[in-house]
Amino acid sequence: MEAILNILQKFSNIPQESVERFVGKLQETNIPKGETLIREREVCNQLSFINKGFVRSFYFKDKKDITISFSMTGEFIASMASFISQKPSYETIEALEHCHLYQISHQDLMDLFGKDSHLEHLYRLILEQYYVSLEEHLIFSKFKTAKERYLELIETKPYIIQKASVGQVASYLDMSLETLSRIRASI
Amino acid sequence: MEAILNILQKFSNIPQESVERFVGKLQETNIPKGETLIREREVCNQLSFINKGFVRSFYFKDKKDITISFSMTGEFIASMASFISQKPSYETIEALEHCHLYQISHQDLMDLFGKDSHLEHLYRLILEQYYVSLEEHLIFSKFKTAKERYLELIETKPYIIQKASVGQVASYLDMSLETLSRIRASI
DNA sequence: GAAGGCTATTGATAAAAATCAAAAAATCAG
DNA sequence: CTGATTTTTTGATTTTTATCAATAGCCTTC
Numbered sequence: 001m002e003a004i005l006n007i008l009q010k011f012s013n014i015p016q017e018s019v020e021r022f023v024g025k026l027q028e029t030n031i032p033k034g035e036t037l038i039r040e041r042e043v044c045n046q047l048s049f050i051n052k053g054f055v056r057s058f059y060f061k062d063k064k065d066i067t068i069s070f071s072m073t074g075e076f077i078a079s080m081a082s083f084i085s086q087k088p089s090y091e092t093i094e095a096l097e098h099c100h101l102y103q104i105s106h107q108d109l110m111d112l113f114g115k116d117s118h119l120e121h122l123y124r125l126i127l128e129q130y131y132v133s134l135e136e137h138l139i140f141s142k143f144k145t146a147k148e149r150y151l152e153l154i155e156t157k158p159y160i161i162q163k164a165s166v167g168q169v170a171s172y173l174d175m176s177l178e179t180l181s182r183i184r185a186s187i
Numbered sequence: 188m189e190a191i192l193n194i195l196q197k198f199s200n201i202p203q204e205s206v207e208r209f210v211g212k213l214q215e216t217n218i219p220k221g222e223t224l225i226r227e228r229e230v231c232n233q234l235s236f237i238n239k240g241f242v243r244s245f246y247f248k249d250k251k252d253i254t255i256s257f258s259m260t261g262e263f264i265a266s267m268a269s270f271i272s273q274k275p276s277y278e279t280i281e282a283l284e285h286c287h288l289y290q291i292s293h294q295d296l297m298d299l300f301g302k303d304s305h306l307e308h309l310y311r312l313i314l315e316q317y318y319v320s321l322e323e324h325l326i327f328s329k330f331k332t333a334k335e336r337y338l339e340l341i342e343t344k345p346y347i348i349q350k351a352s353v354g355q356v357a358s359y360l361d362m363s364l365e366t367l368s369r370i371r372a373s374i
Numbered sequence: 375g376a377a378g379g380c381t382a383t384t385g386a387t388a389a390a391a392a393t394c395a396a397a398a399a400a401t402c403a404g
Numbered sequence: 405c406t407g408a409t410t411t412t413t414t415g416a417t418t419t420t421t422a423t424c425a426a427t428a429g430c431c432t433t434c
Contacts, residue, residue, distance in 0.1 A: 117304030
């Protein structure tokens with residue numbers, strides 16, 4: 001439980017009482033390696049804090065799967081579009097390693113926001129950070145060559161290359177797995 | 188002023204008093220066609236509601252400019268990463284048509300959030316919508332061919348093709364202007 | 375209405391990356 | 405440990421798109 005408290009603290013110095021309200025709603029969950037947190041067409045009604053683990057979010061395009069994002073220990077993960085709208089998800093999220101999560105349901109979170117504006121404030125700050133990093137990812141993917149994208153990934157998130165397969169990383173970087181393999185050979 | 192009230196109403200049935208607080212901080216601004224709302228390296232400290240007009244957000248990559256987004260009457264616009272972090276913007280936003288805006292400063296907005304949690308709630312809902320549409324844009328740009336991206340744009344936002352130049356649309360769709368011109372000739 | 379400056383189209387070529395195919399290496403199960 | 409399966413690398417070819425270059429169209433504005 002300590003990890004999540006530290007993360008929350010970083011965003012905002014929120015009253016102890018509010019933190020306790022939030023923590024009181026968290027459910028501990030374990031997802032074995034290879035299993036899914038959320039499957040395509042389901043409604044994502046849990047927001048998960050990854051206390052320990054590594055997950056991949058992807059969707060299917062003609063029988064192949066395409067990686068949208070990887071998330072790590074210390075990050076929140078959900079199929080955000082589905083969680084926000086409470087409509088079916090078009091993405092699937094799978095555990096690439098055994099995951100130890102703390103989860104809160106959409107309903108509980110909305111109830112908390114109604115009761116305690118500090119928590120909505122905190123959530124707003126977290127959402128803003130996720131928005132900024134999504135925007136950066138979009139721009140990043142837009143104006144770099146295949147090789148530059150790979151080099152930047154090594155620089156910023158080397159653990160992804162360690163933990164995910166070439167094919168999974170390749171679709172995340174928007175290239176074929178053969179192309180990524182050749183880039184790896186060339187450096 | 189009516190347009191913005193209607194938009195706010197759609198997100199949340201917020202008390203009249205809160206709406207008035209918010210509206211009280213809005214400044215009316217006109218930006219002539221061709222001028223900029225925010226320039227690269229400046230800190231974006233205004234969130235703008237486009238009461239009427241059309242803008243383009245872009246950044247420079249080697250002397251060329253690359254379009255990030257277009258925004259229309261009825262939408263909010265800011266260099267979000269800069270507005271959120273209050274750090275210099277890497278994007279420039281220009282008016283492609285004469286714009287009539289209502290603006291609120293970052294400071295005023297934060298002050299309002301401290302005083303009135305209904306407004307932070309409203310902002311959270313708006314932010315969520317923008318997050319979802321950004322995510323959709325990312326996925327959209329990732330798994331469609333050049334031609335499919337253009338056809339989808341015609342389908343979903345035909346006004347962009349009317350109002351922006353081929354070069355501006357081409358960089359938005361992640362292709363050269365020659366490629367876009369050929370696609371247009373082929374359909 | 376002609377000159378000049380943008381914008382768009384068209385053509386030829388080059389570069390980048392995808393695809394198809396096979397071999398090599400790594401991982402897993404029994 | 406060993407055979408089977410999966411993943412990764414390597415090679416040959418094709419496709420897609422970018423780049424370079426020239427032409428055509430179209431607004432301005434004098």
